[in-house]
Amino acid sequence: MSIPLSISNIDEGYVILLTGLLIVFSGLLTLTVFFKYGLPFILKFYNGLKPGPKNTNKEITCKVPGNEFTGEVAAAISMGIHLYLDEQHDNENAVLTIKQARKMYSPWSSKIYGAYNNRF
Amino acid sequence: MKKLAVIFGVISMLLFIKPVLGLTTSNTNVTTTEVAALNTNTNTSSDDDNFITEAVDGIKQFYAYTGFANAQSGHIIMIIIGIVFIYLGIKFDYEPLLLIPIGTGVIIGNIPFVMGNQTGIYETGSVLNYLYFGVVKGIYPPLIFLGIGAMTDFSSLIANPKLMLLGAAAQIGVFGTFLGALYLGFNLPEAGAIGIIGGADGPTAIFLSSKLANGINILPDGTTVKNLIGPIAIAAYSYMALVPVIQPPIMKLLTTKKERLIKMKPPRAVSQKEKMIFPVAALLLTTFISPSALPLLGMLFFGNLLKESGRTERLAETARTKLIDIVTILLGVTVGASTQADIFITKDSMLIFGLGAISFVIATMGGLLFAKLMNVFLKGDEKINPLIGASGVSAVPDSARVVHAEGLKADPTNYLLMHAMAPNVAGVIGSAIAAGILLSFLA
Structure with a gap:
């Protein structure tokens, strides 16, 4: 380290205090910036690479004429959602995974011992 | 009879x-x-x-x-402290998973015995000494971090990355305590190890003290550093357990009623892809900045990748249950047992305990004040509830729970837990980076 010996412990402490805090902040700031701006960009780019008709989900806006959200509109939307969810069960995931139940061999539960040892 | x-x-x-x-x-x-x-x-x-x-x-x-x-008076005092730890763990449920192993360890380490029979934790060749090896060489902390990584859900942090800065702000506790320790006459490496108590992260504290204040390293002026692993670990863990006692008064002092009522907008949903990219990207960014923290951060993000990749559920399951349990047991008991009275009861230990309390206070204040500062620049529903700044001191997940409880006290419909988890896990990353910085400056 290039810090001369004449600098006391306390002075070095202040140096470490300032640089340390600066590095911690810059480190987490880098992370912040990356996840705030970098990641959405990367994901957008990645989605853009994928083939397919539409990859970007457009945000759904609920524009109501006259800017009023009446009970009728709410009822219409909830009816729509209800009907949609009602149809959901027809499109079930076709992939079935069955967890295999393994039976470990153990002499304690072995049929062989029980079956043969008692023969006369 | x-x-x-x-x-x-x-x-x-x-x-x-x-x-x-x-x-x-x-x-x-x-x-x-x-x-x-x-x-x-x-x-x-x-x-x-x-x-x-x-x-x-x-x-x-x-x-x-x-x-x-x-038996000497020191042994009796330490045994009573061990019993108090166990009592606190059982009765008040203060981090029982830590306090009960440590409390038992304190009792085990302070049973008076005749030296020279390979009994004590500091005698080479004894069983306890072999188990303690994992502490002295800093093996256990990265393994704990692996488990923490496999447990932690970073999604609230990904949803609201600016909360990461609160985790950095709370690290002022580390550097403030470091300076305090220097003023009290500790030398640089010892002060660095003591300072990390302010990171409120037991494994990080043990990792750093095992590298800086292990009683083996030799200073430039020819003296050996003191072995402060025991006092530092005990101070870090006991103050972590006392977070529900230390933090609320400071939170009340530094925030106004109006600020405590701020409701934050719910975090957005985070896609699995983002969750998978997070550990890899964060690993690269943080360890390039602070390579000395590699054992901790590497394991933390590795554990998180195991969890989020969706392909390694078995490994993640082991890391967050069996592995971390085993290491916690060994770490707790050996750290407890390392408080052998003749080595533990010194003026230094008392100073460390004092500094530890101050460090938690500074860290909490740092987080709270920085949250208030951020609010100055944020508008409308972007504003954050300053209480969550307090959870920037790691102590996962206790400080987030404390924030949640305090938020509920101010407004029974204000649920802050998810928001508080973001600075909380950022605090873990922050204190690991801080540990890396101190290590690279002082080792």
């Missing part, structure tokens, strides 16, 4: 038949009881003396090896 009488009877029987079995100095060849009886008949007086003195000597020697003979 009956049992006592039986035991006493057996011991006296054994002592009685000892000369009969030919263990006396005279007549070594005599084997039969007949001759032994004859022997006792011929020179009764001298043999009686012999027998009694030997019996007394035996008891004396046995007594000299018992804890009663070797």
Whole structure:
């Protein structure tokens, strides 16, 4: 380290205090910036690479004429959602995974011992 | 009482038949009881003396090896502290997973014994010494971090990355305490190890103190650093357990009622893809900035990748359950046992405990004040509730829970837990980076 010996412990402490805090902040700031701006960009780019008709989900806006959200509109939307969810069960995931139940061999539960040892 | 009488009877029987079995100095060849009886008949007086003195000597020697003979006030004090730890863990549910192993460890480490029989934790070759090796060499902390990574859900942090800065702000506790320790006369590496208590992260504190204040390193001026692992670990863990006591008054002091009522908008949903990218990207960014923290951060993000990749559920499951449990048991007991009274009860330990309390206070204040500062620049529903700044001191997940409880006290419909988890996990990353910085400056 290039810090001369004449600098006391306390002075070095202040140096470490300032640089340390600066590095911690810059480190987490880098992370912040990356996840705030970098990641959405990367994901957008990645989605853009994928083939397919539409990859970007457009945000759904609920524009109501006259800017009023009446009970009728709410009822219409909830009816729509209800009907949609009602149809959901027809499109079930076709992939079935069955967890295999393994039976470990153990002499304690072995049929062989029980079956043969008692023969006369 | 009956049992006592039986035991006493057996011991006296054994002592009685000892000369009969030919263990006396005279007549070594005599084997039969007949001759032994004859022997006792011929020179009764001298043999009686012999027998009694030997019996007394035996008891004396046995007594000299018992804890009663070797106990000093320090041992008794530490055993009482151990019992208090266990009591706190059971009765008040303050981090029982840590306090009960540590409390038991404190009792184990302070049973008085005679040196030289490979019993104590500081005697080379003893079993406890081998287990303690993982602490001294900083093996356990990265393994704990692996488990923490496999447990932690970073999604609230990904949803609201600016909360990461609160985790950085709370690290002022680390550097503030570091400076405080320097003023109290500790040398640089020791002060660095003490400062990390302010990171409120037990494994990080043990990792750094095992590298900086391990009693092995030699300073430029030729002296060896003190072994402060025990006091630092105990201080870090006990203050972490006391977070529900330390933080609320400071939170009330530094925030106004109006600020505590701020409702934050719910975090957005985070896609699995983002969750998978997070550990890899964060690993690269943080370890390039602070490579010394590699063992901690590497394991933390590795654990998180195991969890989020969706392909390694088995490994993640082991890391966050069995593995971390095993390491916690070993770490707790050995750290507890390392508080052997003659090494632990010193002025330094007392100073460390004082500094530790201050460091938690500074860290909490740093987080709270920085949250208020951020609010100055944020508008509308982007505003954050300053209470969550307090959870920037890691202490996962206790400080987030404390924030949640305080938020509920101010407004029973304000649920802050998810928001508080973001600075909380950022605090873990922040304190690991801080540890890396201190390590690279001071090691």
